[in-house]
Amino acid sequence: MPDSLRKKCEEMLREAGCSEKVIAHVGVVRDVACEYAQRNPSVDFSLVEEGALLHDIGRGSTHSIAHAQAGADLLRARGFPEKLARIVECHTGAGLTADECSLLGLEPRDCMPTTIEEKIVCHADNLVAGTKRISIEESIESSSHLARKFRERMDRLAAEVELLCSR
Secondary structure, three states: OOHHHHHHHHHHHHHHOOOOHHHHHHHHHHHHHHHHHHHHOOHHHHHHHHHHHHHHHHHOOOOOOOOOHHHHHHHHOOOOOOOHHHHHHOOOOOOEHHHHHHOOOOOOOEEOOOOOOOOHHHHHHHOHHHEEEOHHHHHHHOOOOHHHHHHHHHHHHHHHHHHHOOO
């Protein structure tokens, strides 16, 4: 992604109300996601990069789990491609089913990552705590408050992305 597009994404994050902490976080997630995207020639590298930079745009309005849907809605309202909105919508943990969204008080949408680009950004976000890169084991351990099925889903997603993006 050209520097100008990265700056444009950072400007959008600021306009949406995101803090400098969030902007720093998405920069590290972008770096991790791009490492994976480079390993698989069938991956839309630009989509992964832009998706990683904008995945937390919804944090400008809420820091709850609703930030993913809020961010996706913001991008849709601004006319961004659905492929990009889906990356934002599906990036929490290892995704949420429509039923799980309902149980969490969210719109009942299928927020499970299905494309390789969605999976890469989701996995990369799991590997970054603040601005520190962590292992998937550390990420799962820090998610001990979540139900076992969510932690297992994170582990499966990690294994799938590692396999799809192995050289």
